[in-house]
Amino acid sequence: xxxxxxxxxxxxxxRLAGGEVRxxxxxxxxxxxxxxxxxxxxxxxxxxxxxxxxxxxEMDHVGPTPDSLATKxxxxxxxxxxxxxxxxxxxxxxxxxxxxxxxPCFDAEAVTRLREAGAVILGKVNMxxxxxxxxxxxxxxxxxxxxxxxDAVPGGSSGGSAAAVAARMGFAALGTDTGGSIRQPAAFCGxxxxxxxxxRVSRYGLVAYASSLDQIGPMTxxxxxxxxxxxxxxxxxxxxxxxxNLPVPDYPALLAERPDLSGLRIGxxxxxxxEDGLEPDVAxxxxxxxxxxxxxxxxxxxVALPHTPYAVxxxxxxxxAEASSNLARFDGVRYGYRDKETRDLIxxxxxxxxxxxxxxxxxxxxxxxxxxxxxxxxxxxxxxxQVRRLIQRDFLEAFEQCDVICGPVTPTxxxxxxxxxxxxxxxxxxxxxTISLNLAGLPGLSLPVGLGERSGLPVGLQILGPAFREDxxxxxxxxxxxRLPRLPLPAGIARKAP
Amino acid sequence: xxxxxxxxxxxxxxxxxNLKPKKVEQFAAQFNNILGYMQKLxxxxxSGVEPLYSPVTHETMFREDEVRxxxxxxxxxxxxxxxxxSYFIVPRIIG
Numbered sequence: 001x002x003x004x005x006x007x008x009x010x011x012x013x014x015r016l017a018g019g020e021v022r023x024x025x026x027x028x029x030x031x032x033x034x035x036x037x038x039x040x041x042x043x044x045x046x047x048x049x050x051x052x053x054x055x056x057x058e059m060d061h062v063g064p065t066p067d068s069l070a071t072k073x074x075x076x077x078x079x080x081x082x083x084x085x086x087x088x089x090x091x092x093x094x095x096x097x098x099x100x101x102x103x104p105c106f107d108a109e110a111v112t113r114l115r116e117a118g119a120v121i122l123g124k125v126n127m128x129x130x131x132x133x134x135x136x137x138x139x140x141x142x143x144x145x146x147x148x149x150x151d152a153v154p155g156g157s158s159g160g161s162a163a164a165v166a167a168r169m170g171f172a173a174l175g176t177d178t179g180g181s182i183r184q185p186a187a188f189c190g191x192x193x194x195x196x197x198x199x200r201v202s203r204y205g206l207v208a209y210a211s212s213l214d215q216i217g218p219m220t221x222x223x224x225x226x227x228x229x230x231x232x233x234x235x236x237x238x239x240x241x242x243x244x245n246l247p248v249p250d251y252p253a254l255l256a257e258r259p260d261l262s263g264l265r266i267g268x269x270x271x272x273x274x275e276d277g278l279e280p281d282v283a284x285x286x287x288x289x290x291x292x293x294x295x296x297x298x299x300x301x302x303v304a305l306p307h308t309p310y311a312v313x314x315x316x317x318x319x320x321a322e323a324s325s326n327l328a329r330f331d332g333v334r335y336g337y338r339d340k341e342t343r344d345l346i347x348x349x350x351x352x353x354x355x356x357x358x359x360x361x362x363x364x365x366x367x368x369x370x371x372x373x374x375x376x377x378x379x380x381x382x383x384x385x386q387v388r389r390l391i392q393r394d395f396l397e398a399f400e401q402c403d404v405i406c407g408p409v410t411p412t413x414x415x416x417x418x419x420x421x422x423x424x425x426x427x428x429x430x431x432x433x434t435i436s437l438n439l440a441g442l443p444g445l446s447l448p449v450g451l452g453e454r455s456g457l458p459v460g461l462q463i464l465g466p467a468f469r470e471d472x473x474x475x476x477x478x479x480x481x482x483r484l485p486r487l488p489l490p491a492g493i494a495r496k497a498p
Numbered sequence: 499x500x501x502x503x504x505x506x507x508x509x510x511x512x513x514x515x516n517l518k519p520k521k522v523e524q525f526a527a528q529f530n531n532i533l534g535y536m537q538k539l540x541x542x543x544x545s546g547v548e549p550l551y552s553p554v555t556h557e558t559m560f561r562e563d564e565v566r567x568x569x570x571x572x573x574x575x576x577x578x579x580x581x582x583x584s585y586f587i588v589p590r591i592i593g
Contacts, residue, residue, distance in 0.1 A: 101577070102577050103576070103577065104577075105569055105573035105574070105576060106569070198552075198553040198554070199553070199554060199556070212551060212552040212553065238559065238561060241558050241559065242552070242554050244554075244556055245556065245559065307542075309538070310538060310539055310541075310542060312535075313535060313536040313538050313539050314539065316532070316536070317536060317539075324513060328514075331514070332579060333578070333579075333586050333588055334574075334577070334578055334586055335577035335578060335579075336577075336579075337579075338579035338580070342589055343589070344589055344590065344591070345588055345589050345590075345591050346514070347589075348588065348589050349514045350514050350515060350516045351516060353513075353514050353515055354515050354516040354517070357515075362515055362517075363525060363528065365513050365515065366506070366509050366510060366513055366515065366525060366529070367529065367532065369509050369512050369513040370501070370505075370509045370529070373509065373512065380536065382549055383539050383540075383544060384536075384539065385549030385550055385551050386544035386547040386548075386549045386550075387539055387542060387544065388549070388550040389547050389548055389549060389550040390542065390544070390547060392550055392553070424528055424532065425528075425531055425532055425535060428532075439550075440553065441552075441553025441554075442553075467553075
């Protein structure tokens with residue numbers, strides 16, 4: 001067979017389970033990619049080469065069992081994890097100096113499920129500090145480059161996850177999405193990203209940024225891979241009271257049930273398709289995908305999401321408020337950075353937090369503290385929560401007229417490193433199409449629909465659905481994906497690859 | 499609504515952050531920009547709209563309150579910046 005890294009996750013697991021390739025060879029193939037590409041991509045914060053190889057050798061020693069695929073659906077598959085998920089015995093930094101030396105004594109529930117499914121963890125990947133950002137430039141350690149164009153951002157905050165998958169350094173990765181942090185980097189790097197419904201995946205062991213918005217989800221090369229990964233990580237967990245006690249559909253099996261899009265009504269919100277600010281590259285590719293959907297039997301219907309223009313403002317109030325509360329736990333006492341030059345306890349809190357947190361984190365903590373402070377609570381936080389209700393109602397009403405909603409993931413393709421770093425508000429506005437979904441708690445899939453004609457960079461189409469209808473999003477994405485040309489290997493790393 | 503440099507300094511105190519005067523000024527300017535953008539929300543009449551604080555619709559599940567040994571003291575102290583082997587150590591609180 002050709003180099004293992006060239007296969008999708010679904011293909012490589014089948015070959016591993018059939019004994020056609022050894023786990024160690026698959027792991028070594030990923031590690032060789034990392035050796036060759038990491039100097040220019042810098043997706044990883046912690047590499048676990050030795051652990052991965054020793055796990056691989058143990059697995060090869062026993063070999064795949066006849067029912068490997070059934071009982072261990074990810075047997076021997078190397079994956080990467082966003083560094084906001086706790087991993088027992090493996091450093092977890094959240095991209096922050098605050099947690100530069102933090103080694104958790106427990107696995108996040110999603111990680112536990114990956115391990116039980118037989119996955120091999122390659123390491124922890126880069127992110128904007130505490131998942132706050134849209135470019136992975138806010139990491140305390142280093143920025144990550146976009147594999148398609150090394151001086152462009154990979155998106156954020158799951159930029160390391162997206163870049164690692166796009167560069168084929170792992171077969172999939174987990175990311176987290178608070179305001180678009182799975183979908184936007186997936187779009188910028190040309191991979192599939194699925195933000196599940198709020199409550200679909202346990203958040204136990206996900207270091208909280210904005211608890212009512214955060215969700216863990218798969219970032220993969222194909223929709224089929226996303227279906228498989230979601231099947232593994234989804235489902236009730238008593239350790240997270242917000243996690244829904246609902247059965248988990250067999251997502252990969254359900255993909256075959258929809259051969260085309262006949263009978264499907266696709267909502268086209270004018271708020272997502274306006275010409276203002278939508279780059280021609282993005283508009284063209286997304287419109288082509290809609291034409292394809294119609295050819296495959298779908299009917300496009302106009303729907304309205306009238307409160308979309310208010311989503312960014314409501315989001316930053318809600319997210320900052322929750323962040324200021326969640327990040328109060330970092331006080332330098334039980335874990336995390338502690339400043340040594342302190343006179344008393346309060347001084348220690350202040351110095352540790354000021355030196356441990358980066359600027360964007362401090363900005364959002366401050367903003368959150370302000371909007372929650374006496375006299376401003378009603379004007380900002382309560383108001384934002386009311387607007388959040390209106391945004392949710394928009395979606396509920398729209399889904400009475402359509403089955404799924406489609407639109408671009410982002411107004412532009414990947415922007416340049418440093419281009420928006422100086423203007424926080426401009427950076428916030430790059431999430432305009434992704435944010436409202438998190439406020440409403442709904443699922444969304446980012447599907448690569450081709451390369452922009454001018455930029456040569458990937459464009460993502462967003463498919464949104466009613467709560468807990470990930471199965472429908474995956475089916476629609478899968479049908480479209482079969483008819484779209486598959487993206488080539490990323491141009492930015494073409495000459496550096498082994 | 500605009501936010502003054504003094505207010506930013508006060509919020510920094512509440513958030514347990516030490517900000518240098520230059521940073522306070524920078525944040526004040528940015529907050530005026532960001533909060534100015536957030537005034538957009540006032541275009542909407544939200545009287546009578548029930549706030550949505552969480553998308554969770556299910557009821558909270560309860561379990562028996564059983565004592566379980568999940569982590570050792572050693573594990574829990576393992577990431578502390580300063581311990582004596584039994585407790586977290588912090589700077590003196592009472593002078």
